[in-house]
Amino acid sequence: MKVVVAGISGNQGKSTLSAHMLVPRMNGAKLLVVESINQDSRDLVSASGMLRGEEFKKIYLEMVVNDDLVVDVGASNSEAFFEGLTSFNAGHDEVDLFIVPVVPGAKEQAESILTARMLAAMGVEKERIRVVFNRVKRDVSEEFPEIVYAAESTGEFIADPRCMVFENDIYADLADLKMSLKVACEKLVPNLKDIKDGLRRQASSPDEYYRLVKMLNVGKKAESTSRQLDEAFLVLCGGRGE
Structure with a gap:
Protein backbone atom coordinates (compact mmCIF):
# COMPACT_ATOMS: atom_id res chain seq x y z
CA MET A 1 0.00 0.00 0.00
CA LYS A 2 1.18 3.52 -0.81
CA VAL A 3 0.08 6.39 1.41
CA VAL A 4 0.70 10.14 1.34
CA VAL A 5 0.29 12.06 4.60
CA ALA A 6 -0.10 15.74 3.78
CA GLY A 7 -1.55 19.08 4.81
CA ILE A 8 -0.88 22.73 4.15
CA SER A 9 -0.49 23.59 7.83
CA GLY A 10 2.13 22.45 10.32
CA ASN A 11 1.83 20.91 13.77
CA GLN A 12 -0.94 18.49 12.75
CA GLY A 13 1.02 15.40 13.77
CA LYS A 14 1.89 14.12 10.29
CA SER A 15 5.31 12.77 11.26
CA THR A 16 4.00 11.16 14.46
CA LEU A 17 1.20 9.37 12.61
CA SER A 18 3.54 8.31 9.81
CA ALA A 19 6.14 6.80 12.14
CA HIS A 20 3.95 5.32 14.87
CA MET A 21 0.64 4.40 13.23
CA LEU A 22 1.31 3.79 9.55
CA VAL A 23 4.79 2.36 8.94
CA PRO A 24 4.59 -0.44 11.57
CA ARG A 25 1.21 -1.62 10.21
CA MET A 26 2.17 -1.56 6.53
CA ASN A 27 4.62 -4.44 6.23
CA GLY A 28 7.45 -2.23 7.48
CA ALA A 29 6.83 0.26 4.68
CA LYS A 30 9.58 2.60 3.59
CA LEU A 31 9.19 6.10 5.01
CA LEU A 32 9.94 8.94 2.62
CA VAL A 33 10.20 12.31 4.35
CA VAL A 34 9.42 15.28 2.09
CA GLU A 35 10.66 18.07 4.30
CA SER A 36 13.44 20.61 4.69
CA ILE A 37 12.92 21.55 8.37
CA ASN A 38 11.40 18.93 10.67
CA GLN A 39 13.23 15.59 10.65
CA ASP A 40 11.66 14.03 13.77
CA SER A 41 10.27 10.99 11.97
CA ARG A 42 13.71 10.10 10.57
CA ASP A 43 14.87 9.39 14.11
CA LEU A 44 12.02 6.90 14.55
CA VAL A 45 12.17 4.82 11.38
CA SER A 46 15.55 3.61 10.20
CA ALA A 47 14.90 2.87 6.53
CA SER A 48 13.82 6.35 5.54
CA GLY A 49 14.72 8.65 2.69
CA MET A 50 14.48 12.40 2.44
CA LEU A 51 13.55 14.64 -0.47
CA ARG A 52 12.18 18.12 -1.03
CA GLY A 53 8.79 18.93 -2.43
CA GLU A 54 10.23 20.34 -5.65
CA GLU A 55 11.84 16.97 -6.38
CA PHE A 56 8.49 15.49 -7.36
CA LYS A 57 9.92 13.41 -10.20
CA LYS A 58 12.02 11.52 -7.65
CA ILE A 59 9.08 11.26 -5.26
CA TYR A 60 6.89 9.81 -8.00
CA LEU A 61 9.60 7.30 -8.87
CA GLU A 62 9.65 6.16 -5.23
CA MET A 63 5.90 5.61 -5.47
CA VAL A 64 6.34 3.51 -8.59
CA VAL A 65 9.14 1.24 -7.35
CA ASN A 66 7.98 0.65 -3.76
CA ASP A 67 5.07 -1.65 -2.97
CA ASP A 68 4.70 -0.28 0.57
CA LEU A 69 5.49 3.41 1.07
CA VAL A 70 4.55 6.24 3.44
CA VAL A 71 5.26 9.72 2.10
CA ASP A 72 5.32 12.24 4.95
CA VAL A 73 4.92 15.68 3.35
CA GLY A 74 5.92 18.50 5.72
CA ALA A 75 3.97 21.74 5.67
CA SER A 76 7.01 23.70 4.45
CA ASN A 77 7.11 21.51 1.34
CA SER A 78 3.39 20.99 0.76
CA GLU A 79 3.00 23.75 -1.84
CA ALA A 80 5.84 22.40 -3.98
CA PHE A 81 4.56 18.84 -3.55
CA PHE A 82 1.04 19.73 -4.69
CA GLU A 83 2.45 21.69 -7.62
CA GLY A 84 4.41 18.60 -8.60
CA LEU A 85 1.31 16.47 -8.22
CA THR A 86 -0.59 18.65 -10.68
CA SER A 87 2.34 18.85 -13.12
CA PHE A 88 2.03 15.13 -13.85
CA ASN A 89 -0.99 13.84 -15.76
CA ALA A 90 -2.96 12.07 -12.99
CA GLY A 91 0.09 12.39 -10.75
CA HIS A 92 -1.87 10.83 -7.92
CA ASP A 93 -2.39 7.50 -9.70
CA GLU A 94 0.21 5.58 -7.67
CA VAL A 95 -1.27 6.63 -4.29
CA ASP A 96 -3.76 4.35 -2.56
CA LEU A 97 -4.65 6.82 0.21
CA PHE A 98 -4.12 10.49 0.91
CA ILE A 99 -4.28 11.00 4.67
CA VAL A 100 -5.05 14.47 6.01
CA PRO A 101 -4.47 14.78 9.77
CA VAL A 102 -6.36 17.45 11.69
CA VAL A 103 -6.09 18.73 15.26
CA PRO A 104 -8.70 20.74 17.21
CA GLY A 105 -9.05 24.42 16.32
CA ALA A 106 -11.00 26.38 13.72
CA LYS A 107 -7.91 27.44 11.73
CA GLU A 108 -6.48 23.93 11.71
CA GLN A 109 -9.78 22.45 10.55
CA ALA A 110 -10.18 25.06 7.82
CA GLU A 111 -6.69 24.30 6.47
CA SER A 112 -7.30 20.54 6.54
CA ILE A 113 -10.59 21.03 4.69
CA LEU A 114 -8.74 23.09 2.09
CA THR A 115 -6.12 20.34 1.71
CA ALA A 116 -8.79 17.68 1.20
CA ARG A 117 -10.71 19.78 -1.29
CA MET A 118 -7.52 20.59 -3.23
CA LEU A 119 -6.95 16.87 -3.65
CA ALA A 120 -10.55 16.38 -4.77
CA ALA A 121 -10.13 19.17 -7.33
CA MET A 122 -7.12 17.31 -8.75
CA GLY A 123 -9.37 14.35 -9.47
CA VAL A 124 -8.61 12.21 -6.42
CA GLU A 125 -11.69 10.15 -5.57
CA LYS A 126 -13.48 10.60 -2.25
CA GLU A 127 -12.54 7.09 -1.07
CA ARG A 128 -8.83 7.93 -1.34
CA ILE A 129 -8.96 11.13 0.75
CA ARG A 130 -9.29 10.37 4.45
CA VAL A 131 -9.08 12.51 7.56
CA VAL A 132 -7.44 11.36 10.79
CA PHE A 133 -8.73 13.19 13.84
CA ASN A 134 -5.58 13.75 15.89
CA ARG A 135 -5.04 14.84 19.51
CA VAL A 136 -8.65 14.12 20.41
CA LYS A 137 -9.39 14.91 24.04
CA ARG A 138 -12.92 13.54 24.44
CA ASP A 139 -15.34 13.65 21.52
CA VAL A 140 -14.72 14.12 17.79
CA SER A 141 -18.13 15.65 17.04
CA GLU A 142 -17.64 18.31 19.71
CA GLU A 143 -14.01 19.13 18.90
CA PHE A 144 -14.10 18.92 15.08
CA PRO A 145 -17.51 20.21 13.95
CA GLU A 146 -16.23 22.14 10.94
CA ILE A 147 -14.47 19.25 9.26
CA VAL A 148 -17.23 16.74 10.02
CA TYR A 149 -19.77 19.09 8.44
CA ALA A 150 -17.54 19.79 5.42
CA ALA A 151 -17.09 16.08 4.72
CA GLU A 152 -20.84 15.49 4.88
CA SER A 153 -21.87 18.57 2.91
CA THR A 154 -19.31 18.41 0.08
CA GLY A 155 -19.04 14.64 -0.26
CA GLU A 156 -15.46 15.12 -1.44
CA PHE A 157 -13.57 13.26 1.30
CA ILE A 158 -14.10 10.82 4.16
CA ALA A 159 -14.00 11.93 7.80
CA ASP A 160 -15.00 8.92 9.89
CA PRO A 161 -15.20 9.95 13.58
CA ARG A 162 -13.93 6.50 14.57
CA CYS A 163 -10.60 7.25 12.90
CA MET A 164 -9.15 9.15 15.82
CA VAL A 165 -5.94 9.33 17.83
CA PHE A 166 -6.17 10.60 21.39
CA GLU A 167 -4.05 13.33 22.94
CA ASN A 168 -1.16 11.53 24.62
CA ASP A 169 2.15 12.73 26.05
Missing part, protein backbone atom coordinates in the same frame (compact mmCIF):
# COMPACT_ATOMS: atom_id res chain seq x y z
CA ILE A 170 3.77 9.42 25.12
CA TYR A 171 4.60 10.78 21.66
CA ALA A 172 6.72 13.64 23.02
CA ASP A 173 8.63 11.22 25.23
CA LEU A 174 9.13 8.80 22.34
CA ALA A 175 10.55 11.66 20.27
CA ASP A 176 12.94 12.63 23.08
CA LEU A 177 14.03 9.00 23.46
CA LYS A 178 14.35 8.67 19.66
CA MET A 179 12.30 5.50 19.91
CA SER A 180 9.38 4.11 17.94
CA LEU A 181 6.25 2.87 19.67
CA LYS A 182 6.94 -0.60 18.28
CA VAL A 183 10.39 -0.68 19.87
CA ALA A 184 8.93 0.65 23.14
CA CYS A 185 6.48 -2.26 23.27
CA GLU A 186 9.30 -4.73 22.59
CA LYS A 187 12.02 -3.24 24.81
CA LEU A 188 10.48 -1.16 27.58
CA VAL A 189 7.26 -2.97 28.49
CA PRO A 190 9.05 -6.21 29.48
CA ASN A 191 11.64 -4.25 31.49
CA LEU A 192 9.48 -1.98 33.63
CA LYS A 193 10.87 -3.50 36.84
CA ASP A 194 14.43 -2.55 35.85
CA ILE A 195 13.31 0.99 35.00
CA LYS A 196 11.58 1.34 38.37
CA ASP A 197 14.64 -0.05 40.17
CA GLY A 198 16.78 2.53 38.43
CA LEU A 199 14.49 5.31 39.59
CA ARG A 200 14.48 4.00 43.16
CA ARG A 201 18.26 4.05 43.20
CA GLN A 202 18.03 7.65 42.06
CA ALA A 203 19.96 7.77 38.83
CA SER A 204 23.47 9.17 39.01
CA SER A 205 22.67 12.31 37.02
CA PRO A 206 19.61 14.50 36.41
CA ASP A 207 19.72 13.63 32.72
CA GLU A 208 19.62 9.91 33.47
CA TYR A 209 16.84 10.40 36.01
CA TYR A 210 14.61 12.24 33.53
CA ARG A 211 15.44 9.70 30.82
CA LEU A 212 14.19 6.93 33.12
CA VAL A 213 11.06 8.96 33.95
CA LYS A 214 10.28 9.18 30.22
CA MET A 215 11.01 5.48 29.76
CA LEU A 216 8.61 4.61 32.58
CA ASN A 217 5.86 6.81 31.13
CA VAL A 218 6.32 5.26 27.70
CA GLY A 219 6.54 1.72 29.06
CA LYS A 220 3.31 2.06 31.04
CA LYS A 221 1.37 3.54 28.10
CA ALA A 222 2.88 1.79 25.09
CA GLU A 223 0.56 -1.22 24.85
CA SER A 224 -2.71 0.68 25.29
CA THR A 225 -1.53 3.34 22.84
CA SER A 226 -0.61 0.69 20.30
CA ARG A 227 -4.05 -0.92 20.62
CA GLN A 228 -5.73 2.43 20.04
CA LEU A 229 -3.64 3.01 16.93
CA ASP A 230 -4.57 -0.49 15.74
CA GLU A 231 -8.24 0.50 15.93
CA ALA A 232 -7.70 3.80 14.12
CA PHE A 233 -5.64 2.11 11.39
CA LEU A 234 -8.32 -0.52 10.83
CA VAL A 235 -10.94 2.19 10.32
CA LEU A 236 -8.58 4.19 8.11
CA CYS A 237 -7.35 1.42 5.85
CA GLY A 238 -9.85 -1.39 6.29
CA GLY A 239 -7.07 -3.96 6.57
CA ARG A 240 -5.41 -2.90 3.31
CA GLY A 241 -2.05 -2.59 5.03
CA GLU A 242 -1.83 -6.36 5.54
Whole structure:
Protein backbone atom coordinates (compact mmCIF):
# COMPACT_ATOMS: atom_id res chain seq x y z
CA MET A 1 0.00 0.00 0.00
CA LYS A 2 1.18 3.52 -0.81
CA VAL A 3 0.08 6.39 1.41
CA VAL A 4 0.70 10.14 1.34
CA VAL A 5 0.29 12.06 4.60
CA ALA A 6 -0.10 15.74 3.78
CA GLY A 7 -1.55 19.08 4.81
CA ILE A 8 -0.88 22.73 4.15
CA SER A 9 -0.49 23.59 7.83
CA GLY A 10 2.13 22.45 10.32
CA ASN A 11 1.83 20.91 13.77
CA GLN A 12 -0.94 18.49 12.75
CA GLY A 13 1.02 15.40 13.77
CA LYS A 14 1.89 14.12 10.29
CA SER A 15 5.31 12.77 11.26
CA THR A 16 4.00 11.16 14.46
CA LEU A 17 1.20 9.37 12.61
CA SER A 18 3.54 8.31 9.81
CA ALA A 19 6.14 6.80 12.14
CA HIS A 20 3.95 5.32 14.87
CA MET A 21 0.64 4.40 13.23
CA LEU A 22 1.31 3.79 9.55
CA VAL A 23 4.79 2.36 8.94
CA PRO A 24 4.59 -0.44 11.57
CA ARG A 25 1.21 -1.62 10.21
CA MET A 26 2.17 -1.56 6.53
CA ASN A 27 4.62 -4.44 6.23
CA GLY A 28 7.45 -2.23 7.48
CA ALA A 29 6.83 0.26 4.68
CA LYS A 30 9.58 2.60 3.59
CA LEU A 31 9.19 6.10 5.01
CA LEU A 32 9.94 8.94 2.62
CA VAL A 33 10.20 12.31 4.35
CA VAL A 34 9.42 15.28 2.09
CA GLU A 35 10.66 18.07 4.30
CA SER A 36 13.44 20.61 4.69
CA ILE A 37 12.92 21.55 8.37
CA ASN A 38 11.40 18.93 10.67
CA GLN A 39 13.23 15.59 10.65
CA ASP A 40 11.66 14.03 13.77
CA SER A 41 10.27 10.99 11.97
CA ARG A 42 13.71 10.10 10.57
CA ASP A 43 14.87 9.39 14.11
CA LEU A 44 12.02 6.90 14.55
CA VAL A 45 12.17 4.82 11.38
CA SER A 46 15.55 3.61 10.20
CA ALA A 47 14.90 2.87 6.53
CA SER A 48 13.82 6.35 5.54
CA GLY A 49 14.72 8.65 2.69
CA MET A 50 14.48 12.40 2.44
CA LEU A 51 13.55 14.64 -0.47
CA ARG A 52 12.18 18.12 -1.03
CA GLY A 53 8.79 18.93 -2.43
CA GLU A 54 10.23 20.34 -5.65
CA GLU A 55 11.84 16.97 -6.38
CA PHE A 56 8.49 15.49 -7.36
CA LYS A 57 9.92 13.41 -10.20
CA LYS A 58 12.02 11.52 -7.65
CA ILE A 59 9.08 11.26 -5.26
CA TYR A 60 6.89 9.81 -8.00
CA LEU A 61 9.60 7.30 -8.87
CA GLU A 62 9.65 6.16 -5.23
CA MET A 63 5.90 5.61 -5.47
CA VAL A 64 6.34 3.51 -8.59
CA VAL A 65 9.14 1.24 -7.35
CA ASN A 66 7.98 0.65 -3.76
CA ASP A 67 5.07 -1.65 -2.97
CA ASP A 68 4.70 -0.28 0.57
CA LEU A 69 5.49 3.41 1.07
CA VAL A 70 4.55 6.24 3.44
CA VAL A 71 5.26 9.72 2.10
CA ASP A 72 5.32 12.24 4.95
CA VAL A 73 4.92 15.68 3.35
CA GLY A 74 5.92 18.50 5.72
CA ALA A 75 3.97 21.74 5.67
CA SER A 76 7.01 23.70 4.45
CA ASN A 77 7.11 21.51 1.34
CA SER A 78 3.39 20.99 0.76
CA GLU A 79 3.00 23.75 -1.84
CA ALA A 80 5.84 22.40 -3.98
CA PHE A 81 4.56 18.84 -3.55
CA PHE A 82 1.04 19.73 -4.69
CA GLU A 83 2.45 21.69 -7.62
CA GLY A 84 4.41 18.60 -8.60
CA LEU A 85 1.31 16.47 -8.22
CA THR A 86 -0.59 18.65 -10.68
CA SER A 87 2.34 18.85 -13.12
CA PHE A 88 2.03 15.13 -13.85
CA ASN A 89 -0.99 13.84 -15.76
CA ALA A 90 -2.96 12.07 -12.99
CA GLY A 91 0.09 12.39 -10.75
CA HIS A 92 -1.87 10.83 -7.92
CA ASP A 93 -2.39 7.50 -9.70
CA GLU A 94 0.21 5.58 -7.67
CA VAL A 95 -1.27 6.63 -4.29
CA ASP A 96 -3.76 4.35 -2.56
CA LEU A 97 -4.65 6.82 0.21
CA PHE A 98 -4.12 10.49 0.91
CA ILE A 99 -4.28 11.00 4.67
CA VAL A 100 -5.05 14.47 6.01
CA PRO A 101 -4.47 14.78 9.77
CA VAL A 102 -6.36 17.45 11.69
CA VAL A 103 -6.09 18.73 15.26
CA PRO A 104 -8.70 20.74 17.21
CA GLY A 105 -9.05 24.42 16.32
CA ALA A 106 -11.00 26.38 13.72
CA LYS A 107 -7.91 27.44 11.73
CA GLU A 108 -6.48 23.93 11.71
CA GLN A 109 -9.78 22.45 10.55
CA ALA A 110 -10.18 25.06 7.82
CA GLU A 111 -6.69 24.30 6.47
CA SER A 112 -7.30 20.54 6.54
CA ILE A 113 -10.59 21.03 4.69
CA LEU A 114 -8.74 23.09 2.09
CA THR A 115 -6.12 20.34 1.71
CA ALA A 116 -8.79 17.68 1.20
CA ARG A 117 -10.71 19.78 -1.29
CA MET A 118 -7.52 20.59 -3.23
CA LEU A 119 -6.95 16.87 -3.65
CA ALA A 120 -10.55 16.38 -4.77
CA ALA A 121 -10.13 19.17 -7.33
CA MET A 122 -7.12 17.31 -8.75
CA GLY A 123 -9.37 14.35 -9.47
CA VAL A 124 -8.61 12.21 -6.42
CA GLU A 125 -11.69 10.15 -5.57
CA LYS A 126 -13.48 10.60 -2.25
CA GLU A 127 -12.54 7.09 -1.07
CA ARG A 128 -8.83 7.93 -1.34
CA ILE A 129 -8.96 11.13 0.75
CA ARG A 130 -9.29 10.37 4.45
CA VAL A 131 -9.08 12.51 7.56
CA VAL A 132 -7.44 11.36 10.79
CA PHE A 133 -8.73 13.19 13.84
CA ASN A 134 -5.58 13.75 15.89
CA ARG A 135 -5.04 14.84 19.51
CA VAL A 136 -8.65 14.12 20.41
CA LYS A 137 -9.39 14.91 24.04
CA ARG A 138 -12.92 13.54 24.44
CA ASP A 139 -15.34 13.65 21.52
CA VAL A 140 -14.72 14.12 17.79
CA SER A 141 -18.13 15.65 17.04
CA GLU A 142 -17.64 18.31 19.71
CA GLU A 143 -14.01 19.13 18.90
CA PHE A 144 -14.10 18.92 15.08
CA PRO A 145 -17.51 20.21 13.95
CA GLU A 146 -16.23 22.14 10.94
CA ILE A 147 -14.47 19.25 9.26
CA VAL A 148 -17.23 16.74 10.02
CA TYR A 149 -19.77 19.09 8.44
CA ALA A 150 -17.54 19.79 5.42
CA ALA A 151 -17.09 16.08 4.72
CA GLU A 152 -20.84 15.49 4.88
CA SER A 153 -21.87 18.57 2.91
CA THR A 154 -19.31 18.41 0.08
CA GLY A 155 -19.04 14.64 -0.26
CA GLU A 156 -15.46 15.12 -1.44
CA PHE A 157 -13.57 13.26 1.30
CA ILE A 158 -14.10 10.82 4.16
CA ALA A 159 -14.00 11.93 7.80
CA ASP A 160 -15.00 8.92 9.89
CA PRO A 161 -15.20 9.95 13.58
CA ARG A 162 -13.93 6.50 14.57
CA CYS A 163 -10.60 7.25 12.90
CA MET A 164 -9.15 9.15 15.82
CA VAL A 165 -5.94 9.33 17.83
CA PHE A 166 -6.17 10.60 21.39
CA GLU A 167 -4.05 13.33 22.94
CA ASN A 168 -1.16 11.53 24.62
CA ASP A 169 2.15 12.73 26.05
CA ILE A 170 3.77 9.42 25.12
CA TYR A 171 4.60 10.78 21.66
CA ALA A 172 6.72 13.64 23.02
CA ASP A 173 8.63 11.22 25.23
CA LEU A 174 9.13 8.80 22.34
CA ALA A 175 10.55 11.66 20.27
CA ASP A 176 12.94 12.63 23.08
CA LEU A 177 14.03 9.00 23.46
CA LYS A 178 14.35 8.67 19.66
CA MET A 179 12.30 5.50 19.91
CA SER A 180 9.38 4.11 17.94
CA LEU A 181 6.25 2.87 19.67
CA LYS A 182 6.94 -0.60 18.28
CA VAL A 183 10.39 -0.68 19.87
CA ALA A 184 8.93 0.65 23.14
CA CYS A 185 6.48 -2.26 23.27
CA GLU A 186 9.30 -4.73 22.59
CA LYS A 187 12.02 -3.24 24.81
CA LEU A 188 10.48 -1.16 27.58
CA VAL A 189 7.26 -2.97 28.49
CA PRO A 190 9.05 -6.21 29.48
CA ASN A 191 11.64 -4.25 31.49
CA LEU A 192 9.48 -1.98 33.63
CA LYS A 193 10.87 -3.50 36.84
CA ASP A 194 14.43 -2.55 35.85
CA ILE A 195 13.31 0.99 35.00
CA LYS A 196 11.58 1.34 38.37
CA ASP A 197 14.64 -0.05 40.17
CA GLY A 198 16.78 2.53 38.43
CA LEU A 199 14.49 5.31 39.59
CA ARG A 200 14.48 4.00 43.16
CA ARG A 201 18.26 4.05 43.20
CA GLN A 202 18.03 7.65 42.06
CA ALA A 203 19.96 7.77 38.83
CA SER A 204 23.47 9.17 39.01
CA SER A 205 22.67 12.31 37.02
CA PRO A 206 19.61 14.50 36.41
CA ASP A 207 19.72 13.63 32.72
CA GLU A 208 19.62 9.91 33.47
CA TYR A 209 16.84 10.40 36.01
CA TYR A 210 14.61 12.24 33.53
CA ARG A 211 15.44 9.70 30.82
CA LEU A 212 14.19 6.93 33.12
CA VAL A 213 11.06 8.96 33.95
CA LYS A 214 10.28 9.18 30.22
CA MET A 215 11.01 5.48 29.76
CA LEU A 216 8.61 4.61 32.58
CA ASN A 217 5.86 6.81 31.13
CA VAL A 218 6.32 5.26 27.70
CA GLY A 219 6.54 1.72 29.06
CA LYS A 220 3.31 2.06 31.04
CA LYS A 221 1.37 3.54 28.10
CA ALA A 222 2.88 1.79 25.09
CA GLU A 223 0.56 -1.22 24.85
CA SER A 224 -2.71 0.68 25.29
CA THR A 225 -1.53 3.34 22.84
CA SER A 226 -0.61 0.69 20.30
CA ARG A 227 -4.05 -0.92 20.62
CA GLN A 228 -5.73 2.43 20.04
CA LEU A 229 -3.64 3.01 16.93
CA ASP A 230 -4.57 -0.49 15.74
CA GLU A 231 -8.24 0.50 15.93
CA ALA A 232 -7.70 3.80 14.12
CA PHE A 233 -5.64 2.11 11.39
CA LEU A 234 -8.32 -0.52 10.83
CA VAL A 235 -10.94 2.19 10.32
CA LEU A 236 -8.58 4.19 8.11
CA CYS A 237 -7.35 1.42 5.85
CA GLY A 238 -9.85 -1.39 6.29
CA GLY A 239 -7.07 -3.96 6.57
CA ARG A 240 -5.41 -2.90 3.31
CA GLY A 241 -2.05 -2.59 5.03
CA GLU A 242 -1.83 -6.36 5.54
